Amino acid sequence: MDDDIQAGASGAGRAARRDDAVRAAVEQGLLGPGSPIVGLLDVTGIRESAAELRAAFDAVVAPGTPVLHAFAVKATPLVPVLRLLRDEGVGAEVASPGELALARAAGVPPAMTVLDSPAKTPSELREALALGIAVNADNPQELERIDGLVGSAASRSPLGIRVNPQIGGGSIEATSTATATSKFGVALRDEGAREWVVQACLDRPWLTRLHAHTGSQGIPLSLMARGVAETYALAEEINRRAGRRQIDTLDIGGGLPVNFASDATTPTYAQYARVLAEEVPGLFDERYGLVTEFGRSLLAKHGTVVARVEYTKRAGGRPVGVTHAGVQVATRTVYAPELWPLRIAAYDSKGRPKEGPAVVQDVAGPACFSGDLLAEGCALPLLEQGDYAAALDTGAYYFAHHYGYNSLVRPAVYGFWPEGRFAVVREAQTVQEVVAESGGAQVDALTESP
Numbered sequence: 001m002d003d004d005i006q007a008g009a010s011g012a013g014r015a016a017r018r019d020d021a022v023r024a025a026v027e028q029g030l031l032g033p034g035s036p037i038v039g040l041l042d043v044t045g046i047r048e049s050a051a052e053l054r055a056a057f058d059a060v061v062a063p064g065t066p067v068l069h070a071f072a073v074k075a076t077p078l079v080p081v082l083r084l085l086r087d088e089g090v091g092a093e094v095a096s097p098g099e100l101a102l103a104r105a106a107g108v109p110p111a112m113t114v115l116d117s118p119a120k121t122p123s124e125l126r127e128a129l130a131l132g133i134a135v136n137a138d139n140p141q142e143l144e145r146i147d148g149l150v151g152s153a154a155s156r157s158p159l160g161i162r163v164n165p166q167i168g169g170g171s172i173e174a175t176s177t178a179t180a181t182s183k184f185g186v187a188l189r190d191e192g193a194r195e196w197v198v199q200a201c202l203d204r205p206w207l208t209r210l211h212a213h214t215g216s217q218g219i220p221l222s223l224m225a226r227g228v229a230e231t232y233a234l235a236e237e238i239n240r241r242a243g244r245r246q247i248d249t250l251d252i253g254g255g256l257p258v259n260f261a262s263d264a265t266t267p268t269y270a271q272y273a274r275v276l277a278e279e280v281p282g283l284f285d286e287r288y289g290l291v292t293e294f295g296r297s298l299l300a301k302h303g304t305v306v307a308r309v310e311y312t313k314r315a316g317g318r319p320v321g322v323t324h325a326g327v328q329v330a331t332r333t334v335y336a337p338e339l340w341p342l343r344i345a346a347y348d349s350k351g352r353p354k355e356g357p358a359v360v361q362d363v364a365g366p367a368c369f370s371g372d373l374l375a376e377g378c379a380l381p382l383l384e385q386g387d388y389a390a391a392l393d394t395g396a397y398y399f400a401h402h403y404g405y406n407s408l409v410r411p412a413v414y415g416f417w418p419e420g421r422f423a424v425v426r427e428a429q430t431v432q433e434v435v436a437e438s439g440g441a442q443v444d445a446l447t448e449s450p
């Protein structure tokens, strides 16, 4: 099937599954006056995306090429999600001790785990090497630390260097990792840096990988491919000068952008893999193993946060629906709405897609500042008290990234299957837990001097 048709077909299926899940969540009382906000994850859709990812790269690599798809845990740090992906043959890219612990709790084996953070402590490095997890050194100082560890204990960890090809950014500065001044990796175009990387590898036969992540959201495929091409060219240079195939694996990071404007999946993994095969054919001719680290593109379109409309009102002539979803579950959108707009779907009090003429209205959150809006001036059937507003495409970097403003509790997250079947992925936080996590046990800490 042609990519566009396939993207549209999977989008339509996804929207239908989502509508069924919202209705079933209301019918079953997962959503209602007492539980006015939930996150929903489409298990079928997540499995489909994982399969699309595998198939896209299987179609371009030479047979027998070792390929590891490692999900960027930061995108959706939920243990059952990591387990589901592991079930689909997808490992984990971790960037903190917490993320590593989540991956281990999900049973992701060390051989399917990659550690990438820019600020690894000596003990984190020691643990990773003891476990045999792949590590990409971010900078010369970190490589010195790894030198010490490699010299003192045997490790199965594949080791590499992260580079920044400095090919430029995309439309969102905060998620552009390959700008001239990005904080990640060795900035290849800085004076002497490229030669330093080459020499560092020649001096250390155990450095076998290069890593570059030139995403994320807002970067065109052509720019991502250029980042991979530069990294490949560097690997070729190192191997030529080493006189052997020292660099045997390229980790190309993640960063495939997500379409937040409709249900269609675009661009697709297949498109990206084809662009790479055209621009960097040598990457796929069996001389290099491949690691990918996609996050947003695997999960975003499979998550929906659904919130009850508690009140409706008018301000300055504009209708406002006051819901329970705002900055605590859509932090990026609330603070930078022009960069991270979300689509909102309206459902009636029974969880059915709401009918009626589109009316320009604000969809507000529960937090106590005026910018706490899921969407400003969006055209929807007029929301009424007791309806539900759903923020779509929020499966990555949204409700899994709770922001504790106003001590709003973390909502429950449910995975769903067709025919109204749900599983708890994460229980809702209780207010007792909020108190406990806010120093509740240390109530006298500041009034009784030590």
Ligand SMILES: Cc1ncc(COP(=O)(O)O)c(C=O)c1O
Binding pocket: 072, 074, 075, 093, 116, 213, 215, 216, 217, 253, 254, 255, 256, 293, 294, 295, 296, 297
């Ligand atoms: C090193 C690394 N790999 C992968 C990712 C995942 O990017 P995305 O979610 O855009 O695919 C990130 C995101 O920040 C990252 O820093």
